[in-house]
Amino acid sequence: MGLFRRKAKKAAPVCSVVVVAAGSSARMGQDKIMMQVGDLPVIVHTLKAFESVPEVAEVVVVTRDDLISEIAGLCKVFDLQKVTKVVCGGSTRAESSRIGALEVRGDTPLIAVHDGARPFVSEQVIRAVIEKAAAAGAAAPAIPVKDTIKVARNGVVESTPDRSTLFCVQTPQVFDASLLRAALQKAVDDGADVTDDCSAVERMGMKVALTPGDERNIKLTTPDDIRLAEAILMEV
Amino acid sequence: MGLFRRKAKKAAPVCSVVVVAAGSSARMGQDKIMMQVGDLPVIVHTLKAFESVPEVAEVVVVTRDDLISEIAGLCKVFDLQKVTKVVCGGSTRAESSRIGALEVRGDTPLIAVHDGARPFVSEQVIRAVIEKAAAAGAAAPAIPVKDTIKVARNGVVESTPDRSTLFCVQTPQVFDASLLRAALQKAVDDGADVTDDCSAVERMGMKVALTPGDERNIKLTTPDDIRLAEAILMEV
Numbered sequence: 301m302g303l304f305r306r307k308a309k310k311a312a313p314v315c316s317v318v319v320v321a322a323g324s325s326a327r328m329g330q331d332k333i334m335m336q337v338g339d340l341p342v343i344v345h346t347l348k349a350f351e352s353v354p355e356v357a358e359v360v361v362v363t364r365d366d367l368i369s370e371i372a373g374l375c376k377v378f379d380l381q382k383v384t385k386v387v388c389g390g391s392t393r394a395e396s397s398r399i400g401a402l403e404v405r406g407d408t409p410l411i412a413v414h415d416g417a418r419p420f421v422s423e424q425v426i427r428a429v430i431e432k433a434a435a436a437g438a439a440a441p442a443i444p445v446k447d448t449i450k451v452a453r454n455g456v457v458e459s460t461p462d463r464s465t466l467f468c469v470q471t472p473q474v475f476d477a478s479l480l481r482a483a484l485q486k487a488v489d490d491g492a493d494v495t496d497d498c499s500a501v502e503r504m505g506m507k508v509a510l511t512p513g514d515e516r517n518i519k520l521t522t523p524d525d526i527r528l529a530e531a532i533l534m535e536v
Numbered sequence: 537m538g539l540f541r542r543k544a545k546k547a548a549p550v551c552s553v554v555v556v557a558a559g560s561s562a563r564m565g566q567d568k569i570m571m572q573v574g575d576l577p578v579i580v581h582t583l584k585a586f587e588s589v590p591e592v593a594e595v596v597v598v599t600r601d602d603l604i605s606e607i608a609g610l611c612k613v614f615d616l617q618k619v620t621k622v623v624c625g626g627s628t629r630a631e632s633s634r635i636g637a638l639e640v641r642g643d644t645p646l647i648a649v650h651d652g653a654r655p656f657v658s659e660q661v662i663r664a665v666i667e668k669a670a671a672a673g674a675a676a677p678a679i680p681v682k683d684t685i686k687v688a689r690n691g692v693v694e695s696t697p698d699r700s701t702l703f704c705v706q707t708p709q710v711f712d713a714s715l716l717r718a719a720l721q722k723a724v725d726d727g728a729d730v731t732d733d734c735s736a737v738e739r740m741g742m743k744v745a746l747t748p749g750d751e752r753n754i755k756l757t758t759p760d761d762i763r764l765a766e767a768i769l770m771e772v
Contacts, residue, residue, distance in 0.1 A: 447704040531763035
């Protein structure tokens with residue numbers, strides 16, 4: 301018995317992952333998730349990050365209608381075994397998350413939502429946020445804000461929030477599955493302008509815990525970000 | 537007369553610039569302002585940016601004691617004609633700004649304070665913020681925040697401020713000269729933890745106007761930023 305107890309506990313596949321890649325990439329000028337970074341398309345980097353994480357049960361990709369078959373093809377080519385579905389998203393970010401949260405299998409207690417355009421998320425970041433969400437119900441990785449942030453309206457500064465209380469939130473954001481589905485349904489029904497999934501959960505009055513994020517877990521938005529991504533890859 | 541009025545008005549040298557480069561570069565692991573980016577040290581890129589701006593009367597560099605002669609040497613080598621002084625800074629950012637604001641000549645109505653580690657500030661950004669400060673008394677360039685920002689304490693999210701009201705403030709920040717000197721003196725006297733010069737001015741109850749910043753006007757803080765800087769330079 302003692303021998304068994306001392307063996308490292310094998311992590312159970314407790315979490316389904318929704319990868320949201322349904323945006324228009326307006327600021328990039330082309331489909332950012334299909335852009336090549338290093339020798340792989342962005343979306344392949346992203347999906348590969350979840351393949352080896354033992355807590356991850358499956359991955360559902362939510363994307364635009366016109367990208368479904370291309371992404372499904374990439375999953376086959378790169379043998380991404382955890383990707384179970386590639387489905388069509390909605391017209392808003394919350395709508396796409398909601399669709400993903402309904403498409404995952406029903407027996408995983410946790411759902412993670414991850415930006416398709418964050419290709420450099422590490423196993424460490426993923427495991428830490430899943431572990432925290434298992435305990436707290438809702439968790440997201442975050443890094444301290446480096447810049448001085450101003451709250452401004454009509455071009456005039458109203459206040460300078462204390463920087464030590466400000467965090468850039470990243471993904472994957474992980475939640476109790478029922479909580480997330482309810483929160484996203486409500487956000488969509490209310491037409492709420494939520495820029496991340498935590499916000500939908502916070503609107504329900506629920507607490508979200510923060511876990512350590514990673515400077516390299518960048519979200520690719522502009523062409524400058526692609527250059528930074530190339531630089532990051534060269535260092536790895 | 538009509539002919540004269542239609543001629544472009546020559547901009548008067550109304551602004552003294554304080555370039556603050558007195559930090560320890562703790563997160564970079566070496567003196568960031570002396571690092572080579574492209575074919576020039578960071579501080580040379582920064583100082584060159586102000587040379588051709590007609591509104592700039594002079595530049596005073598505030599740095600660490602051990603860097604004074606090296607920076608003065610670079611100014612000579614690169615023929616930086618607007619740099620009039622290289623002086624020793626204080627133990628805090630506010631203290632170094634204050635020293636710079638006292639070292640500039642007394643006849644310019646405006647003082648700009650700029651981070652030595654922002655080498656890619658454009659003439660357009662500099663001129664716009666000087667013009668705005670001449671009209672409003674205090675102005676700073678800023679860009680909209682891209683990330684979702686959380687206010688958190690003890691690892692738990694307290695709120696998600698409306699992203700459309702959040703701006704990353706950059707430098708140069710430009711002020712009425714007497715206002716800036718008074719505000720920095722008060723911040724230093726009060727031991728206030730101000731992360732930028734605007735904050736010192738805001739503490740006096742004065743309004744600060746925002747002008748368009750630039751994504752490329754980055755502040756070099758970490759080694760990843762140096763890689764991004766190299767990528768930016770390759771594009772120029």
